[in-house]
Amino acid sequence: xxxxDVKELEKTYSNGVHALKGVDFSxxxxxxxxLLGANGAGKTTMxxxxxxxxxxxxxxxxxxxxxxxxxxxxxxxxxGVVPQEFNFNIFEKVVDIVATQAxxxxxxxxxxxxxxHDVLQALDLWEKKDHPAMQLSGGMKRRLMIxxxxxxxxxxxxxxxxxxxxDVELRHGMWKYLEDLNKNGTTILLTSHYLEEIExxxxxVAMIKKGEIVIHDSVKKVxxxxxxxxxxxxxxQVKKNCEMDAFQWNIVDDTTLEVQxxxxxxxxxxVKLLDEKGITVQDMKPKSNRLEQLFLNVLNE
Amino acid sequence: xxNSIAFYTIIRKEVVRFMRIWTQTLLPPVxxxxxxxxxxxxxxxxxxxxxRGVSYMAFIVPGLVMMAVINSSxxxxxxxxxxxxxxRNFEELLVSPTPNWVIIAGYxxxxxxxxLLVGIIVFAVSFFFTQPTIHNYFVIGLxxxxxxxxxxxxxxxxxxxxxKFDDISIFTVFILTPLTYFGGVFYSIQDLxxxxxxxxxxxxxxxxxDGFRFGFHGFSDVSIWMSALVLIGxxxxxxxxxxxxxxxxxxxxx
Numbered sequence: 001x002x003x004x005d006v007k008e009l010e011k012t013y014s015n016g017v018h019a020l021k022g023v024d025f026s027x028x029x030x031x032x033x034x035l036l037g038a039n040g041a042g043k044t045t046m047x048x049x050x051x052x053x054x055x056x057x058x059x060x061x062x063x064x065x066x067x068x069x070x071x072x073x074x075x076x077x078x079x080g081v082v083p084q085e086f087n088f089n090i091f092e093k094v095v096d097i098v099a100t101q102a103x104x105x106x107x108x109x110x111x112x113x114x115x116x117h118d119v120l121q122a123l124d125l126w127e128k129k130d131h132p133a134m135q136l137s138g139g140m141k142r143r144l145m146i147x148x149x150x151x152x153x154x155x156x157x158x159x160x161x162x163x164x165x166x167d168v169e170l171r172h173g174m175w176k177y178l179e180d181l182n183k184n185g186t187t188i189l190l191t192s193h194y195l196e197e198i199e200x201x202x203x204x205v206a207m208i209k210k211g212e213i214v215i216h217d218s219v220k221k222v223x224x225x226x227x228x229x230x231x232x233x234x235x236x237q238v239k240k241n242c243e244m245d246a247f248q249w250n251i252v253d254d255t256t257l258e259v260q261x262x263x264x265x266x267x268x269x270x271v272k273l274l275d276e277k278g279i280t281v282q283d284m285k286p287k288s289n290r291l292e293q294l295f296l297n298v299l300n301e
Numbered sequence: 302x303x304n305s306i307a308f309y310t311i312i313r314k315e316v317v318r319f320m321r322i323w324t325q326t327l328l329p330p331v332x333x334x335x336x337x338x339x340x341x342x343x344x345x346x347x348x349x350x351x352x353r354g355v356s357y358m359a360f361i362v363p364g365l366v367m368m369a370v371i372n373s374s375x376x377x378x379x380x381x382x383x384x385x386x387x388x389r390n391f392e393e394l395l396v397s398p399t400p401n402w403v404i405i406a407g408y409x410x411x412x413x414x415x416x417l418l419v420g421i422i423v424f425a426v427s428f429f430f431t432q433p434t435i436h437n438y439f440v441i442g443l444x445x446x447x448x449x450x451x452x453x454x455x456x457x458x459x460x461x462x463x464x465k466f467d468d469i470s471i472f473t474v475f476i477l478t479p480l481t482y483f484g485g486v487f488y489s490i491q492d493l494x495x496x497x498x499x500x501x502x503x504x505x506x507x508x509x510x511d512g513f514r515f516g517f518h519g520f521s522d523v524s525i526w527m528s529a530l531v532l533i534g535x536x537x538x539x540x541x542x543x544x545x546x547x548x549x550x551x552x553x554x555x
Contacts, residue, residue: 013555051396054555073398081396087389096317103310104397106303148393 003029003064003156003187010058011045019045021211027189032182034202035191036295042211043191044084047160051081080154082145084161090134094125094144097133098151105152119147139170156187163197175201195291207298214298226294230287233257236280244273307399308407315411319377327419330369334423337365338430352489353520358431363514364486369423371481374416374449378408378456383463401547412453420445434517440525441516447532448509454539461552480506490522505535
């Protein structure tokens with residue numbers, strides 16, 4: 001069973017912008033799925049269509065087998081969505097925002113308040129329950145939106161840039177929370193600008209470019225397909241005129257080199273070569289996150 | 302899906318909202334209508350004499366109550382609906398499985414409750430100025446309910462089309478207020494020249510005020526059944542348009 005099935009999804013806005021050009025993709029139930037793309041690539045448009053805040057202009061979308069054209073309300077019952085921008089009433093109390101959302105999903109008030117208590121506790125917001133939302137910090141507002149999305153216990157959680165503007169410690173806390181949620185059976189679709197986030201969390205990834213899906217595979221396979229990786233190598237002393245033709249490399253400064261290792265080469269071979277030339281490697285690290293490299297390659301194609 | 306819970310949730314949110322800001326939602330109409338009672342009813346009314354056998358003060362009470370109901374119902378829905386569109390928290394409803402008719406019913410019920418509450422307070426204030434007379438409870442109930450439903454729907458339509466805050470006052474200033482003032486709140490259209498009587502009959506608010514007044518005093522300028530029919534007709538028309546626009550997502554979905 002797929003949590004999401006999208007076929008030839010089209011969206012042309014009234015101003016003529018062709019945001020989605022026949023997108024096909026699917027997300028397996030239980031998956032942790034990452035959707036990548038530059039700003040304006042169509043990620044938010046796709047999420048808006050699935051969750052009911054935008055109308056599609058063509059194609060088909062199913063949520064757990066339910067066609068959104070036939071019964072979108074039934075499909076919506078299984079989705080919890082965390083939008084990119086804050087969209088709660090800033091004058092409302094935290095607990096009211098969450099409990100009201102449960103009410104919209106048909107959960108009786110008493111149960112809604114219990115669910116609100118549970119999600120607010122889990123996201124460390126219970127102490128702020130009686131504060132108007134405008135008094136929360138940026139990170140708390142993000143967590144409030146996650147709490148609101150989870151209050152009706154959805155089978156599919158969609159998060160559009162959930163960690164934008166969230167500090168490192170909090171971000172890792174949120175990752176842990178999302179991982180646990182996924183382990184307990186919730187399918188998660190995540191868009192993010194932090195590629196390390198996608199690499200750390202997601203099992204499957206799709207990349208959307210100008211309204212079209214260009215990559216759709218498991219994260220492992222995608223990473224394996226990367227042709228080359230640039231490493232930054234710190235050495236004791238760079239020797240100019242060193243002959244290491246087997247590798248493409250260049251000098252950054254007196255103690256730093258950069259080398260491109262293709263998938264037919266090994267890091268080991270390069271280190272060995274340096275050793276032979278009498279250069280001691282002190283440490284080395286990838287120049288960028290691997291997914292980031294792929295992302296840039298695809299964007300520049 | 303239990304639609305009654307979603308319906309109740311919207312009403313609850315609406316009531317909490319207008320009660321939280323009662324100084325903006327409940328107090329102003331009561332003060333304004335009290336000023337009308339004092340100035341038009343007491344000061345000027347004493348010089349006007351009776352209209353069709355009732356004092357001028359007693360004559361304007363139903364009209365002023367109705368005026369408060371119309372404004373409060375309309376304002377409640379237009380400001381709440383547009384406010385949630387503007388802050389984008391309307392998306393909370395869009396992403397939920399709440400059907401459109403429940404959303405419309407919930408917002409309207411919020412408008413009706415505020416309208417009725419303000420109407421009851423204004424009516425209670427009128428006791429300070431004149432002895433209340435009741436001719437027919439059913440007619441009073443029917444007209445006040447239909448009118449507040451109709452203007453709640455009107456507020457919803459205005460909220461759907463509004464793109465900026467200015468848009469929610471344009472309809473009130475240029476259409477609603479003039480129609481209300483010319484709707485026979487302060488005079489009987491039978492006292493107007495024939496030409497203006499004819500023009501007045503195109504004003505839907507006339508039928509609301511007139512039918513409502515019948516419930517208190519037992520006389521009306523036009524047949525109350527005709528008035529009820531006009532009200533019901535407009536209510537269904539507004540409801541149909543609201544349902545159509547919500548289904549299309551006009552002003553709500555991109």
